[in-house]
Amino acid sequence: MKSMILALATVALSTAAHAQSLSTMAPLWSAFNLTVTDTQGQPVPNAQILIGTDTNLPFQGNVLTTDEQGQAALPQEWTQTEPVTITAPGFVKATYLELAPGIQTLVIRKPTIQAAKRFELKGNSSGFGQLKNDGVFDLGLVVQAVPRAQLSTISLQSLISPETDRLTVLGQTVDLPSNITIPEQTESYIFPLKFSKPGYRLYLPQDGAWQIASLHASVPFKATIDALQNGKSIVDIVNTFNFREGSITPVNLTQASTTQDVVVNQIPFVKNLNFKAPAYDASLTLLTISLANTNGSFYPTDIKNVAPNATVALAAPQGAAQDGMILAAFKKAGTKTTGPEADQYSAVTLPNNEQRPFDPIRMVNSPQVNQDQLVLDTPTATPELNPIMTYGVFSKVTAITQGKLKMETKEALWDVWAPNWVNKLDLPKNPLPQIGAGQSLRWEVGFAAQFVGQKSLPPGPGALEKITHVSRSAVDL
Numbered sequence: 346m347k348s349m350i351l352a353l354a355t356v357a358l359s360t361a362a363h364a365q366s367l368s369t370m371a372p373l374w375s376a377f378n379l380t381v382t383d384t385q386g387q388p389v390p391n392a393q394i395l396i397g398t399d400t401n402l403p404f405q406g407n408v409l410t411t412d413e414q415g416q417a418a419l420p421q422e423w424t425q426t427e428p429v430t431i432t433a434p435g436f437v438k439a440t441y442l443e444l445a446p447g448i449q450t451l452v453i454r455k456p457t458i459q460a461a462k463r464f465e466l467k468g469n470s471s472g473f474g475q476l477k478n479d480g481v482f483d484l485g486l487v488v489q490a491v492p493r494a495q496l497s498t499i500s501l502q503s504l505i506s507p508e509t510d511r512l513t514v515l516g517q518t519v520d521l522p523s524n525i526t527i528p529e530q531t532e533s534y535i536f537p538l539k540f541s542k543p544g545y546r547l548y549l550p551q552d553g554a555w556q557i558a559s560l561h562a563s564v565p566f567k568a569t570i571d572a573l574q575n576g577k578s579i580v581d582i583v584n585t586f587n588f589r590e591g592s593i594t595p596v597n598l599t600q601a602s603t604t605q606d607v608v609v610n611q612i613p614f615v616k617n618l619n620f621k622a623p624a625y626d627a628s629l630t631l632l633t634i635s636l637a638n639t640n641g642s643f644y645p646t647d648i649k650n651v652a653p654n655a656t657v658a659l660a661a662p663q664g665a666a667q668d669g670m671i672l673a674a675f676k677k678a679g680t681k682t683t684g685p686e687a688d689q690y691s692a693v694t695l696p697n698n699e700q701r702p703f704d705p706i707r708m709v710n711s712p713q714v715n716q717d718q719l720v721l722d723t724p725t726a727t728p729e730l731n732p733i734m735t736y737g738v739f740s741k742v743t744a745i746t747q748g749k750l751k752m753e754t755k756e757a758l759w760d761v762w763a764p765n766w767v768n769k770l771d772l773p774k775n776p777l778p779q780i781g782a783g784q785s786l787r788w789e790v791g792f793a794a795q796f797v798g799q800k801s802l803p804p805g806p807g808a809l810e811k812i813t814h815v816s817r818s819a820v821d822l
Contacts, residue, residue, distance in 0.1 A: 390414070395431075398773045436455055439761075466596060482530070489556070491642055637661055736793065
């Protein structure tokens with residue numbers, strides 16, 4: 346009996362020791378899990394993860410696949426910083442440079458434009474009131490509200506549809522962006538002319554829930570016609586636009602084409618935001634956009650060019666100072682609205698009640714492409730700014746010409762993220778995609794920062810939600 350008791354005790358002690366060993370080993374192994382999520386924090390299953398620059402480099406078995414929880418157990422051979430590249434269907438490929446082994450979550454994003462499939466939203470706009478022949482031309486602009494993370498890349502170009510609708514007046518045809526509407530009205534230019542284009546078409550990159558803004562603006566009729574006939578662009582005459590009111594319409598896209606009428610008169614705007622431009626070089630221009638918040642997304646309520654040291658009153662909904670934003674984008678004067686130079690700018694995005702000046706990062710020159718490396722013109726951080734990351738976006742660009750309008754769409758193919766500001770981006774091997782007529786491949790590079798004293802951020806799409814300063818440039822291959 347005594348020997349049996351001793352045997353049972355030995356087995357019990359052995360089992361307890363084994364259980365303790367397992368309980369010690371389990372968290373040690375789970376600490377080497379890498380998790381891949383989308384920008385909403387949802388796991389991405391079946392994502393392929395490449396550790397290093399190529400298959401089996403720097404070690405055998407460096408290609409992994411995430412499970413249903415978006416996780417992959419990392420190999421013990423990963424012992425030093427390496428680039429990590431993530432590929433998943435329906436997402437932009439992403440590379441995180443200088444990534445150390447260990448437990449971490451990496452975020453990948455869906456493209457903002459999917460060339461193969463777009464979702465059309467169309468309908469009529471109304472609510473302009475009784476319009477008179479008074480020398481003031483009224484129009485509507487229908488745009489999507491965008492998340493905070495996209496504000497650093499928003500531009501006037503992104504607010505104008507690359508698709509056009511044709512308007513005919515007295516036998517003369519004019520191509521207008523399809524997201525601009527014109528309520529029925531009569532204005533005199535030598536003699537009375539009648540205009541009407543109530544319908545809009547807007548194209549969105551993916552299905553799901555969207556917040557759609559419909560804006561009412563007015564411009565001096567004859568001066569606008571004269572300016573456009575003299576070769577001026579919308580950017581040149583944007584200061585004549587008086588944004589008066591707007592509306593927000595929630596839309597859920599579930600099919601290729603959805604019809605939704607909109608009104609423009611639910612939210613009155615007042616010029617209650619005073620923006621003071623900093624002193625900046627005369628070779629630059631400053632485009633300023635006021636943005637209102639709707640459920641965490643932002644839509645424009647005014648757009649103005651502002652001279653150095655000048656102050657301008659921007660239109661916004663009453664009370665917008667509580668949660669609205671102002672975007673100040675500095676560009677070289679006279680730059681084209683398409684091509685790589687259109688993506689060269691320095692932008693500052695701040696709450697519209699911010700008291701600090703909108704001092705930008707130095708505008709950087711285009712990157713140089715050397716085989717699998719981008720050589721960068723790296724700015725020097727000021728004492729007020731904390732460099733967060735350097736990022737690159739590789740896109741397929743399609744040029745669009747509709748009448749006199751020249752536009753382009755960009756389909757993001759690859760994101761590259763690096764901590765801090767670096768002078769080069771070493772890229773894993775990546776075969777160039779095929780392109781067709783009227784298409785090109787473009788690298789855009791940005792240096793992102795936020796004010797000193799704010800919580801430090803890891804590089805990746807999540808950091809775009811918090812950055813306040815970015816300087817971007819681009820080059821076509």
